[in-house]
Structures are given as structure tokens and as C-alpha cells.
Amino acid sequence: MNPMTCRRAVELLIDYVSDELSVEERLLLESHFQKCPPCLIYLQSYQVTIKLTRQLPREAPIPAEMECRLLDVLKAAQTAEQAARMQPPP
Ligand SMILES: [Zn+2]
Numbered sequence: 001m002n003p004m005t006c007r008r009a010v011e012l013l014i015d016y017v018s019d020e021l022s023v024e025e026r027l028l029l030e031s032h033f034q035k036c037p038p039c040l041i042y043l044q045s046y047q048v049t050i051k052l053t054r055q056l057p058r059e060a061p062i063p064a065e066m067e068c069r070l071l072d073v074l075k076a077a078q079t080a081e082q083a084a085r086m087q088p089p090p
Contacts, residue, residue: 006084038084045077
């Protein structure tokens, strides 16, 4: 199996939070998070975003305050992703 890279970790993130990864992929991803803080931050930001999104009532407009918080979270996630990309390959 290919070694887990930041790029791969970000790609698998959606499946990870949706609980759709195989056990092997999940373990690889979790061990990557343990040694790669930017990816861990990205994961946490992603989970917060999902949590906030799920709290919204369906078809209701997003309250301005919530939108600001979401944007902050997304911004933090993007920063973490950029930091991860700038890391030299292992
Ligand atoms: Zn990483």
C-alpha cells in the first residue's frame, strides 16, 4: 500500500468523516494525523464545519453569524491545507 501523504490524507478526509474508509486506510490516516499537525487541524476544522452544517434547519437561510463562523473555519482549514502542501515530501 502507498505511504500516506498529506495530499492523500486530504483526499481521504471526506470518506474518513463519513466512516467509509477501510480499516487499513483509517489506521494509516490516523497514524498520519498523529505525526502531521496541519492535517490534524484540517480534520478538526472539517469536523467542526460538518457539525455546524448539520445544526442548520433544512432550507432555512444561513444566519449571518453562523456564516461568519463557517467562513472562519473554512479559512483555518485552507491555511492548514496550504501549510501541509508546503511541507517537503517525507
Ligand atoms: Zn499531513
